[in-house]
Amino acid sequence: xxxxxxxxxxxxxxxxxxxxxxxxxxxSSCEELTESAAVILAMSGTAGAAVASAASRLxxxxxxxxxxxxxxxxxxxxPPRARPFVLSRAPILRVSLAAALDVGTLPTPAFGGAxxxxxxxxxxxxxxxxxxxxxxxxxxxxxxxxxxxxFDLLSVDATGxxxxxxxxxxxxxxxxxxxxxxxxxxxxxxxxxxxxPLWLAVGAGLEARWEWTRAFALDIVVAGIVPTxxxxxxxxxxxxxxxxxxxxxxxxxxASLGPEVRF
Numbered sequence: 001x002x003x004x005x006x007x008x009x010x011x012x013x014x015x016x017x018x019x020x021x022x023x024x025x026x027x028s029s030c031e032e033l034t035e036s037a038a039v040i041l042a043m044s045g046t047a048g049a050a051v052a053s054a055a056s057r058l059x060x061x062x063x064x065x066x067x068x069x070x071x072x073x074x075x076x077x078x079p080p081r082a083r084p085f086v087l088s089r090a091p092i093l094r095v096s097l098a099a100a101l102d103v104g105t106l107p108t109p110a111f112g113g114a115x116x117x118x119x120x121x122x123x124x125x126x127x128x129x130x131x132x133x134x135x136x137x138x139x140x141x142x143x144x145x146x147x148x149x150x151f152d153l154l155s156v157d158a159t160g161x162x163x164x165x166x167x168x169x170x171x172x173x174x175x176x177x178x179x180x181x182x183x184x185x186x187x188x189x190x191x192x193x194x195x196x197p198l199w200l201a202v203g204a205g206l207e208a209r210w211e212w213t214r215a216f217a218l219d220i221v222v223a224g225i226v227p228t229x230x231x232x233x234x235x236x237x238x239x240x241x242x243x244x245x246x247x248x249x250x251x252x253x254x255a256s257l258g259p260e261v262r263f
Contacts, residue, residue, distance in 0.1 A: 003016065005128070007026055008027055023040060040082030060098055092120055093119060094116075095263075097114070098258025099256065100112040100113065100114045101166075105153060105225075106153055106247045107137050107151060110134045115131055115132075124163035127157075128161070129158055133154055150184070150187060151233070158177050160175055168209055171210040180227070181197070182196070183195075184197075184245075199248075201228060203223050205224065218259060221256045223254045225234060227252075
């Protein structure tokens with residue numbers, strides 16, 4: 001940058017991709033020359049702000065050394081990330097296969113397998129229909145363990161739940177109406193007999209659902225049920241006395257645990 005007759009002169013040399021150009025700028029102040037140089041350098045793809053700032057600090061009478069123009073390095077685009085599997089909407093249909101436990105309905109605690117299908121229309125409401133086949137249980141006479149009965153239980157329940165806690169862990173109080181059918185067959189007596197009673201039960205419980213993904217969850221249910229009528233099963237022993245083998249209690253406890261697939 002030089003000064004002559006009250007005006008400043010700036011010689012700007014630009015080199016870009018093998019091409020060398022020279023521009024002569026004149027102005028009445030360093031600020032004016034700086035702005036002009038910055039515009040030219042910016043249009044040529046160089047770091048104009050840094051060069052113009054350096055030129056503005058040179059004293060009059062000195063010429064700025066030529067600066068090689070450097071193009072901005074290409075920006076490498078990041079590789080596309082794999083998107084996790086998510087459903088486009090909240091799950092509505094729920095299917096579960098669970099292991100179940102009953103205490104109080106059969107003569108001894110019994111395990112069973114449950115298949116359930118449910119819907120969750122929204123607003124925390126879930127409706128579920130479940131069928132459970134329970135393992136056989138044996139009840140014997142207190143006076144003679146060689147006499148008694150074999151019991152098989154099938155239960156079908158309709159359940160309604162409302163989620164109070166949402167998120168990865170969902171907690172819902174539930175009410176249920178259950179239809180139970182028991183098959184009882186006596187053994188060890190001359191006059192073995194069988195029965196197939198059918199009755200209703202009502203119940204309430206708590207359902208906990210742990211969401212692994214939007215499509216899979218772990219479902220846990222704990223409930224208590226009360227039969228609407230009592231049932232008792234008796235056999236006539238070898239001595240001709242009619243003794244009870246099993247009496248359905250006033251209440252029973254149920255629990256189930258299993259994976260849930262949601263659509």
